[in-house]
Amino acid sequence: MLFSALLILGLVTTQAVVAPTAPTEAAIKVVAGNDVVADLVRAIAGQDVELFVLGQGADPHHYEPTPADAKKIESGDLVIEFGLGLDRAMGKLHRSTGSKAKLLVVAEGLAKGSDAAVTDHDHADHADHDHNHDHGSSAVDPHIWHDPSQVRILNERICAALVAVRPTSAEIFRSRSVELDTQLVKLDEWIKAQVLLIPESKRLLVTTHDGLQSFGNRYGFRVVGIEMTSDGADVAPSQLIKMVNALRETKSAVVFGDAAHHSRIAATVAREANVRLIETLRLDSLLQPPAAEQGKAYLETMRLNVNTIVKALQD
CATH class of the missing domain: 3.40.50.1980 (Nitrogenase molybdenum iron protein domain)
Incomplete structure (x- = not known):
């Protein structure tokens, strides 16, 4: 009798442990x-x-x-x-x-x-x-x-x-x-605290792709976008001259490019204008694993961009 009772108890206990759970919803x-x-x-x-x-x-x-x-x-x-x-x-x-x-x-x-x-x-x-x-x-x-x-x-x-x-x-x-x-x-x-490290007179962002207007408006930068992301196949010499002159007119010592769009045209224009080209910003895209964790890539990309800008404009 005791043995039978233990068997029944064991059966009940086992059933409780393996009771089915609700199906997981599809992603x-x-x-x-x-x-x-x-x-x-x-x-x-x-x-x-x-x-x-x-x-x-x-x-x-x-x-x-x-x-x-x-x-x-x-x-x-x-x-x-x-x-x-x-x-x-x-x-x-x-x-x-x-x-x-x-x-x-x-x-x-x-x-x-x-x-x-x-x-x-x-x-x-x-x-x-x-x-x-x-x-x-x-x-x-x-x-x-x-x-x-x-x-x-x-x-x-x-x-x-x-x-x-x-x-x-x-x-x-x-x-x-x-x-x-x-x-x-x-x-x-x-970002607001980091921007304070840059003298107001140097808060100028010249870019090879016009993508930082919202950043400039938020944090008090003047932004000048000079489109230089073409691969160069269809850029006439007269256009190159205009780009060089436009870059010189900004009187900026630095022009920022997009890490995802390395441009021979931008390199040529920067060299002719005697301006340092920094092509490490992420303007159109975010860092990808393993450089940044998924779900946190936006935050990490913004920190990278701001650190790059602050360092360049402090120099």
């Missing part, structure tokens, strides 16, 4: 328009996302989508177009494929360099709108992520869109988004 399929969007998605969604970055490593200004891109958008749960004319191909693909994925144009309405404040407004409706209008404008520098106060809004909007797709993960997504917001505030304050 959210997200298609992102650039590295910045992708990194924010990783910071908020963690391992709950299957992420595809459109044109990973390519120049977003000139990238032409492929059939593989169209398939990813068609089968995705959430498509995040950056907006401001930077990656309009995404919206076109979303419409042409008839994708049922939610479309979020995450930077919509954010003007260059504005000191935008994060509001308590729920931006989830941004993920549900059909954005058929043109986001491009020659007056807008789309590289607004160089201003962390703008990225706080991107964080808020991406979090709301992820919650709309996966309500069961709302608590963890919002918790991570709040933590990211705290880090962005700290980053902003750190």
Whole structure:
């Protein structure tokens, strides 16, 4: 009798230990328009996302989508177009494929360099709108992520869109988004402190690709973008002369280039103008592993850029 009772107890105990758990939800399929969007998605969604970055490593200004891109958008749960004319191909693909994925144009309405404040407004409706209008404008520098106060809004909007797709993960997504917001505030304050190390008279940023207007407006720099990122095949001598003269007129001792777009033209122009060329900034893209951890690449890239700028303008 005792033996039978022990067997029954053991059976019950074993059954309690191996009781089935609720099935794990499938990862959210997200298609992102650039590295910045992708990194924010990783910071908020963690391992709950299957992420595809459109044109990973390519120049977003000139990238032409492929059939593989169209398939990813068609089968995705959430498509995040950056907006401001930077990656309009995404919206076109979303419409042409008839994708049922939610479309979020995450930077919509954010003007260059504005000191935008994060509001308590729920931006989830941004993920549900059909954005058929043109986001491009020659007056807008789309590289607004160089201003962390703008990225706080991107964080808020991406979090709301992820919650709309996966309500069961709302608590963890919002918790991570709040933590990211705290880090962005700290980053902003750190940059302000670093900029104070540069004399006001030297707060001039001359770049080979006009991508730092929002940074300049936020932190008190005059920014001059002289486009020198062509590969040189179609640049006439008269254009080179104009670039050299434009660079000399800035009276800057340094011109900053993009690490992702090493340019022979920029090297030639800088040499002719007797100006030091520094091509280590990340203007269009972020650091990639192992240089930076996924989900923290934006923060690390901004620190790298600021340290590079401060060191160069202090010398």
